[in-house]
Amino acid sequence: MSRISTYNHRLLPWLLLAPQLAITLVFFVWPALQAVKQSFLIEDAFGLSSEFVWFDNFNELLHSEAYYSSFATTFIFGIGVTLLSMCSALLLAVMADRVIRGAALYKTLLVWPYAVAPAVAGVLWMFMFHPTIGVMTYLLELVQIRWNHSLNGHQAMLLVIIAAAWKQISYNFLFFLAGLQSIPRSLIEAAAIDGAGPMKRFRDIIFPLLSPTSFFLLVVNIVYAFFDTFGIIHAVTQGGPGSSTRTLVYKVFDDGFIGLDLGSSAAQSVILMFIVGAMTIIQFKFIERKVQY
Amino acid sequence: MFRKTVGALALSLLAAHVQASTEVEWWHAMGGRLGEKVNEIAEKFNASQSDYVVKPVFKGNYTETMTAAIAAFRAKKQPAIVQVFEVGTATMMSAKGAVYPTYELMADTQEPFNSSDYLAAVTGYYSTNDGKMLSMPFNSSTPVLYYNKDALAKAGVEPPKTWEEMGSVGKKLLDAGYKCGFTTGWQSWVQLENFSARHDIPFATRNNGFSGLDTELAFNSPLHVKHITQLAEWQKEGIFSYGGRRSDSAPKFYTGECAMYMNSSASYAGVKSSIQGFEFGVSELPYWKEAISTPKNTIIGGATLWTLKGHTQEEYKGVAKFYTFLSSPEIQADWHQFTGYLPITHAAAELTKKQGFYAENPGTDVAIQQMTSGTPTANSKGLRLGNFVQIRDIINEELENVWAGKATAKDALDNAVKRGNELLRKFERSNS
Numbered sequence: 001m002s003r004i005s006t007y008n009h010r011l012l013p014w015l016l017l018a019p020q021l022a023i024t025l026v027f028f029v030w031p032a033l034q035a036v037k038q039s040f041l042i043e044d045a046f047g048l049s050s051e052f053v054w055f056d057n058f059n060e061l062l063h064s065e066a067y068y069s070s071f072a073t074t075f076i077f078g079i080g081v082t083l084l085s086m087c088s089a090l091l092l093a094v095m096a097d098r099v100i101r102g103a104a105l106y107k108t109l110l111v112w113p114y115a116v117a118p119a120v121a122g123v124l125w126m127f128m129f130h131p132t133i134g135v136m137t138y139l140l141e142l143v144q145i146r147w148n149h150s151l152n153g154h155q156a157m158l159l160v161i162i163a164a165a166w167k168q169i170s171y172n173f174l175f176f177l178a179g180l181q182s183i184p185r186s187l188i189e190a191a192a193i194d195g196a197g198p199m200k201r202f203r204d205i206i207f208p209l210l211s212p213t214s215f216f217l218l219v220v221n222i223v224y225a226f227f228d229t230f231g232i233i234h235a236v237t238q239g240g241p242g243s244s245t246r247t248l249v250y251k252v253f254d255d256g257f258i259g260l261d262l263g264s265s266a267a268q269s270v271i272l273m274f275i276v277g278a279m280t281i282i283q284f285k286f287i288e289r290k291v292q293y
Numbered sequence: 294m295f296r297k298t299v300g301a302l303a304l305s306l307l308a309a310h311v312q313a314s315t316e317v318e319w320w321h322a323m324g325g326r327l328g329e330k331v332n333e334i335a336e337k338f339n340a341s342q343s344d345y346v347v348k349p350v351f352k353g354n355y356t357e358t359m360t361a362a363i364a365a366f367r368a369k370k371q372p373a374i375v376q377v378f379e380v381g382t383a384t385m386m387s388a389k390g391a392v393y394p395t396y397e398l399m400a401d402t403q404e405p406f407n408s409s410d411y412l413a414a415v416t417g418y419y420s421t422n423d424g425k426m427l428s429m430p431f432n433s434s435t436p437v438l439y440y441n442k443d444a445l446a447k448a449g450v451e452p453p454k455t456w457e458e459m460g461s462v463g464k465k466l467l468d469a470g471y472k473c474g475f476t477t478g479w480q481s482w483v484q485l486e487n488f489s490a491r492h493d494i495p496f497a498t499r500n501n502g503f504s505g506l507d508t509e510l511a512f513n514s515p516l517h518v519k520h521i522t523q524l525a526e527w528q529k530e531g532i533f534s535y536g537g538r539r540s541d542s543a544p545k546f547y548t549g550e551c552a553m554y555m556n557s558s559a560s561y562a563g564v565k566s567s568i569q570g571f572e573f574g575v576s577e578l579p580y581w582k583e584a585i586s587t588p589k590n591t592i593i594g595g596a597t598l599w600t601l602k603g604h605t606q607e608e609y610k611g612v613a614k615f616y617t618f619l620s621s622p623e624i625q626a627d628w629h630q631f632t633g634y635l636p637i638t639h640a641a642a643e644l645t646k647k648q649g650f651y652a653e654n655p656g657t658d659v660a661i662q663q664m665t666s667g668t669p670t671a672n673s674k675g676l677r678l679g680n681f682v683q684i685r686d687i688i689n690e691e692l693e694n695v696w697a698g699k700a701t702a703k704d705a706l707d708n709a710v711k712r713g714n715e716l717l718r719k720f721e722r723s724n725s
Contacts, residue, residue, distance in 0.1 A: 044723045046388040047367045132544040150537035151697050240538060241693040257360050259683035260384065261719065
């Protein structure tokens with residue numbers, strides 16, 4: 001008697017899958033198809049007249065300097081957020097892992113920022129660094145740093161990176177902490193007995209054993225930085241000054257919702273879809289191989 | 294049983310209410326105190342008659358309100374009235390199948406209406422070339438110069454009338470220990486659009502876009518370049534200090550950091566309630582004396598009410614009645630005095646004068662004088678450019694590069710013109 005034959009109902013698997021399939025179809029596949037369709041059209045804002053233009057919208061993007069510079073901006077932003085949030089989270093997790101008294105309290109406090117809505121987080125940082133009334137601006141002035149992110153593109157970029165990373169640290173922290181706690185104590189103790197110092201133990205034992213967690217977080221963080229930081233950028237800089245913080249996702253919003261150029265905006269979303277797909281494949285195909293499980 | 298009866302009763306009452314009055318939805322972008330005032334106006338209208346109920350809905354800032362209305366139109370859920378800022382005018386005008394022009398609406402519903410009751414400088418922006426009003430003016434403003442009276446007195450100077458004077462006044466302010474001479478809100482609107490109007494030079498070809506969609510931007514003329522170059526130099530010296538897009542620079546003036554501030558006349562209420570420990574005055578926007586002896590009028594900003602198609606005749610009757618109510622001298626004068634927006638009718642301006650408002654609040658009439666001195670020329674009538682929201686963003690970006698010292702005024706303006714023209718061509722293509 002085979003165990004599998006218990007479920008030889010034809011309809012049942014589909015029925016069980018149906019809710020998830022329906023959600024995917026309605027909230028992902030259908031809008032994605034709409035975007036593809038829209039990307040081949042040039043339309044006026046109200047949708048009263050529309051012209052099928054094949055790849056004109058894409059062509060225009062590929063000849064637009066602004067689009068390439070947005071790519072570069074996104075890249076810098078993505079790397080910055082991922083590095084900053086993962087490194088700080090790892091540091092905090094290692095610290096928290098050692099704490100014995102009050103550990104629960106620290107952990108709870110460290111997780112808080114994750115519950116803050118992106119727009120609220122943005123406003124918070126915007127106020128702290130406000131060029132005229134910000135607390136941090138005032139303090140920086142004391143050490144002769146003039147902070148004005150509405151004028152200085154590098155400062156604006158730094159600020160959105162910090163704000164976006166700050167929100168993601170909690171998430172990374174949780175995973176790193178869980179990863180650390182699943183490392184068998186006996187391994188670390190054995191290394192300690194063999195004379196390995198804390199740094200060596202971390203480099204040779206803990207970090208390699210954390211690599212599955214790190215890899216997972218790398219994917220999540222890059223995707224977060226690329227696609228999930230719209231709210232923060234919108235609240236802090238709105239893509240400015242100049243176009244120094246206008247990431248690809250922000251540009252989709254800017255061109256579509258502010259500029260009402262739906263064709264170009266849709267074409268950009270389609271390109272983004274391809275990027276996410278490609279990125280995921282690359283990450284799992286090439287990086288995963290080097291990860292030691 | 295009791296519950297059922299009450300429920301049925303409530304339902305029938307509700308139905309009776311719906312039958313008795315036609316609801317007219319009005320999407321607007323007036324937040325804070327202005328929003329309260331908008332609600333008050335709607336309530337007054339609703340109380341004044343029983344056939345129609347105007348329901349104001351706040352939809353966020355101007356851009357958000359406009360996009361929301363457009364998205365709603367595409368989904369066939371549009372409101373009858375939507376408030377659209379002046380920058381969206383060309384987009385709305387081109388949407389012939391979506392917009393119900395005001396002059397047609399008033400004629401179709403047989404509502405008494407005379408476009409000459411309204412200030413020409415205001416309606417010109419929103420009329421066809423033969424003078425037919427397409428939308429209903431509601432809140433119009435124009436940029437003026439606010440100044441810190443105490444700071445200017447301390448530096449021993451008068452508010453500058455010309456840009457030439459601005460240089461020396463700024464220097465004296467710095468000498469007197471101030472960190473910054475002046476700042477500006479809405480840089481494209483104040484320093485380029487109104488700058489062009491005031492100096493009677495085109496911002497764009499084809500009469501600033503009034504004569505056709507094939508218009509091209511022209512704000513990289515020698516005078517424009519000179520002005521922006523000068524501002525960039527002043528930015529370095531501290532005479533000018535850039536404070537961000539829209540009205541983000543306001544705190545610089547409120548806190549006394551900058552002694553002067555150029556922004557909309559409608560900022561009056563905000564300035565009055567936010568300044569800390571000094572007196573302020575209002576004067577006209579400066580001009581380059583070497584370029585023009587008598588400056589032209591400035592152009593308007595702000596928003597008008599557009600009627601959208603797709604509603605019943607009965608609702609449109611309500612809209613027309615509401616527009617008449619909104620234009621009445623009492624409502625207009627009150628709105629004007631409360632907000633600092635311009636009165637849109639001659640009657641409202643006169644009523645305000647008669648009530649002694651200008652005498653009591655010196656400076657509130659500067660905007661009107663500046664708007665109505667002389668007849669508007671082709672260069673000072675207004676702007677009608679497609680994709681203007683994006684073009685303004687491009688201008689913002691390019692100007693920010695100038696203020697940060699990353700680009701020269703000439704390169705930045707040339708670049709902005711070039712990038713803006715691409716958007717104009719795109720608009721021409723999708724609307725012809």
